[in-house]
Amino acid sequence: MSGYRFQRKLVKVEDAQQAVLHHVRLQEPEEVPLEESFGRRLAEPVCSSHPVPHFRRSGVDGYAIHAEDSHLASPDHAVTLEVTETIPCGVIPAMQVERGQAARIMTGAVVPAAANAVIMLEMTEASAREVCIRKRMDKGENITPIGHEMQENELLLQSGRLIGPGEAALLATFGYERVRVFRKPRVAIFSTGSELLEVGRPLENGKIRNSNSYMLACQVQEAGGIPLIMPVLPDEPEYVEAALLNIMEQVDFIITTGGVSVGDKDVLVDLFERWDGRLLFNKVAMRPGSPTSVGIWRNKLLFALSGNPGASYVGFELFVRPYMRALLGYSAMIHKEISGCLQTDYSKGSAYPRYVRGKVSINDGKVFVKPAGKDKSSVMVSIKDADCLICIPAGGRGAAEGESVRVILLKEPEH
Numbered sequence: 472m473s474g475y476r477f478q479r480k481l482v483k484v485e486d487a488q489q490a491v492l493h494h495v496r497l498q499e500p501e502e503v504p505l506e507e508s509f510g511r512r513l514a515e516p517v518c519s520s521h522p523v524p525h526f527r528r529s530g531v532d533g534y535a536i537h538a539e540d541s542h543l544a545s546p547d548h549a550v551t552l553e554v555t556e557t558i559p560c561g562v563i564p565a566m567q568v569e570r571g572q573a574a575r576i577m578t579g580a581v582v583p584a585a586a587n588a589v590i591m592l593e594m595t596e597a598s599a600r601e602v603c604i605r606k607r608m609d610k611g612e613n614i615t616p617i618g619h620e621m622q623e624n625e626l627l628l629q630s631g632r633l634i635g636p637g638e639a640a641l642l643a644t645f646g647y648e649r650v651r652v653f654r655k656p657r658v659a660i661f662s663t664g665s666e667l668l669e670v671g672r673p674l675e676n677g678k679i680r681n682s683n684s685y686m687l688a689c690q691v692q693e694a695g696g697i698p699l700i701m702p703v704l705p706d707e708p709e710y711v712e713a714a715l716l717n718i719m720e721q722v723d724f725i726i727t728t729g730g731v732s733v734g735d736k737d738v739l740v741d742l743f744e745r746w747d748g749r750l751l752f753n754k755v756a757m758r759p760g761s762p763t764s765v766g767i768w769r770n771k772l773l774f775a776l777s778g779n780p781g782a783s784y785v786g787f788e789l790f791v792r793p794y795m796r797a798l799l800g801y802s803a804m805i806h807k808e809i810s811g812c813l814q815t816d817y818s819k820g821s822a823y824p825r826y827v828r829g830k831v832s833i834n835d836g837k838v839f840v841k842p843a844g845k846d847k848s849s850v851m852v853s854i855k856d857a858d859c860l861i862c863i864p865a866g867g868r869g870a871a872e873g874e875s876v877r878v879i880l881l882k883e884p885e886h
C-alpha cells in the first residue's frame with residue numbers, strides 16, 4: 472500500500488486565494504488596433520483630451536436665432552426673421568447671426584457665435600429668404616454647450632477596464648486608433664489520467680473522453696486568456712514533468728486536472744515529490760476540490776485542480792479566475808457575493824464548507840438559490856446550468872430550506 476505519501480496542511484479558501492494573488496505580476500501591455508481591443512483590458516488610463524462637445528452644437532434641425540427676437544412670438548403672433556445662410560454639419564458658419572436674423576442649421580452643426588437658441592424646424596414657416604416663428608424661445612434652448620458631456624482632462628477609464636461598447640465609443644472619440652491593452656495570458660491546460668480518451672476517439676470500456684480540458688479552456692478564454700489544450704498526459708510522473716517543463720517557457724501559467732488525491736496513480740503528487748518547485752498549498756477546506764494544489768515552479772504558477780469535473784470547475788472559479796483578473800489589471804478579483812434564500816434542503820453535511828453549483832432567481836425583489844442539479848464532485852452535467860456557487864457552511868447538518876446562505880455570483884458582468 473502506498474499510504475499517505477504527502478504531508479498536507481489544510482488552508483481556508485480565502486487564505487489559499489490570497490496565497491495565489493500574492494504571486495500576481497501584471498501582464499505587460501501591447502498595442503492593438505481599436506477594433507481588436509473589444510473584450511480586452513486597458514493597460515493605461517484614458518482621459519478626455521478635449522471637451523465633448525468641443526463646439527456649441529445644435530441639438531435639432533431648425534434655425535439658429537437670438538432668443539430675444541422670439542420674445543413677442545406666440546401662436547397668434549409670428550415674428551419674421553431674415554435667413555442669412557444654411558449651416559450643414561461639419562462646416563464652420565460663414566456669418567454672424569445678427570438681431571433680426573436666423574441661420575438654417577442641422578442637428579450636430581456648429582451654432583454661430585452670436586446665436587443663443589435653435590428653434591425646431593417644425594415650429595417655423597419658411598418663405599424665400601425669411602422664416603416666421605410662433606414660439607418664444609429661451610436662451611440656450613436646443614444648444615449643447617461646450618463640455619456638456621465631458622470637460623477636458625477628466626479621468627474616464629481606469630487602467631484594467633474591460634473594453635465594451637461604451638469604452639470603444641470613448642476611445643474612438645479621443646482618437647485612439649491603437650489601444651494599449653494587457654497581453655492575454657497564455658495558459659497550458661493538461662488533463663492527466665490513463666483513462667482519458669481524446670475527444671475524437673471511440674469510447675472504450677473503463678475509459679472516458681477528456682472533458683475537463685475543454686471546460687477549462689472555455690473558462691480561460693472567457694477570462695481573457697489564450698488556452699492551449701495540450702495532449703492528455705498518462706499517469707507517469709517523468710512524462711508529466713517533461714511535458715510541463717517543455718511548455719513552461721511558452722506560457723504564463725499551467726493548469727492541470729487530476730492526480731492530486733491519494734490514489735496510487737495520482738501523478739501530480741508524484742511530481743510534487745520530485746520537482747524543484749514550491750507548493751503554496753495542497754489541501755483546501757472546501758468541497759468539491761479539497762485536494763486542489765497550487766505551486767510555483769520556475770517562476771510560473773501551476774494550478775493542479777482535482778480531476779473530478781465539478782471540483783475542477785469550482786477550483787478554476789475560486790483560484791484561477793481571480794488570478795487571471797489580477798494579471799489583467801482588474802481590481803475586483805474575487806467573485807461578488809450576495810446572500811440568498813435557499814429554496815430546498817441541503818442536508819449533506821461536510822467537514823469543509825461546500826461550494827454547491829447553483830442557480831439564482833429573483834422573485835419580488837428577493838434572491839433565491841437552489842442547486843443547479845446533481846452536485847457530486849464527479850457530476851459534470853449540472854455545470855452548464857450553474858450561475859452561482861451556494862456556500863453551505865461546514866458541519867453535520869448542511870443547510871435547511873428557507874435559510875439565508877452566501878451566494879458567489881459566477882456570471883456577474885465585469886467592467
Ligand SMILES: Nc1nc2c(c(=O)[nH]1)N[C@H]1C(S)=C(S)[C@@H](COP(=O)(O)OP(=O)(O)OC[C@H]3O[C@@H](n4cnc5c(N)ncnc54)[C@H](O)[C@@H]3O)O[C@H]1N2
Nearest residue numbers: 662664681682683684729730731732737760777778779782
Ligand atoms: N481515499 C481517498 N480517495 C479520494 C479522496 C480522498 O481524500 N481519499 N479524495 C476524493 C476527492 S475529494 C476527489 S476531488 C478526487 C480527486 O481526484 P484527483 O484529483 O486525484 O483526480 P483523478 O483521480 O485523476 O480523477 C478523479 C475523477 O475525475 C475523472 N477525470 C479526471 N480527469 C478528467 C478529465 N480530464 N475529464 C473528465 N473526467 C476526468 C477521473 O476519471 C476520475 O473519475 O479523489 C477522491 N478520492
Ligand code: MOO
Nearest residue numbers: 759760761782848
Ligand atoms: O474534493 Mo472532492 O471534489 O470534494 O470530491
Ligand SMILES: [Mg+2]
Nearest residue numbers: 730732734737
Ligand atoms: Mg485521483
